[in-house]
Amino acid sequence: MSALIETHDLTLRFGDRTVLRDVDFAIRPGEIVTVVGPNGSGKSSLMRALIGGLKPAAGRVTRARGLRVGYVPQKLVLDRTLPMTVRRFLSLPRRVTDEAAREALARAGAAGTGQQQLATLSGGQFQRVLLARALLDRPQLLILDEATAGLDQPGAAAFYRLIEDVRHDTGCAVLMVSHDLHVVMSASDRVICLNGHVCCEGTPQVVSEAPVYRALFGEGTRGALALYRHHHDHHHHGDAQSHDHPQAERHAEQAEA
């Protein structure tokens, strides 16, 4: 199956600072892919480049023709004192019908909030409204950038269940940036670990069942945490973007073998 979005040797820079180097990435229809990595490792920048909001310094991004992407941003700075109903918010920047708005809210688990003021929504409800807005265009690919930041554990778990339902019902692919590693390990088809470049990637199940993984990281959530940490706890000398991760790469290869 051909990819919805693909990158080849993608390099991103801000001024003379390289934040992401030589990234080869692809996501196919229906896949759930999660990007993990420490703060500042380039996760949001990658998402922005994928949706065309950030120009590659080198390499390229290829999108399937006519691809519809729904994007739930990490942060949406809203003036909470500005009176605006959920319904009106859904019609920004493009007007949508009442029926489309109702359907999107229902699918996002926010049915009946249309007439509420945005300022009165809880964090979890607001995330659902953002999801509803992303669903309005019937996306083939849903991109979520730390969509559960600020939600408590049950709130985050409920939100991810919702995402799985949306994928199940609509068949859309899901690409998310997440720090909720237990969710990452259980819900993703593939995990990509970034730190200025791709440290390692693989199927979470295969990775977590591989003897080499167990030997290194143990099992369960603690193992997931170790998967996250071990690539980044080592000493970075010189340019943090240009080092290699021989152990991580060997580990990923063995896990996939």
Ligand SMILES: Nc1ncnc2c1ncn2[C@@H]1O[C@H](COP(=O)(O)OP(=O)(O)OP(=O)(O)O)[C@@H](O)[C@H]1O
């Ligand atoms: N508009 C910008 N101008 C200059 N530098 C930027 C800009 N946006 C991001 N950066 C820098 O690029 C690097 C990667 O940022 P990015 O937001 O992609 O990381 P991240 O992995 O998403 O981090 P976090 O987990 O904190 O959200 C950071 O060092 C950041 O300071």
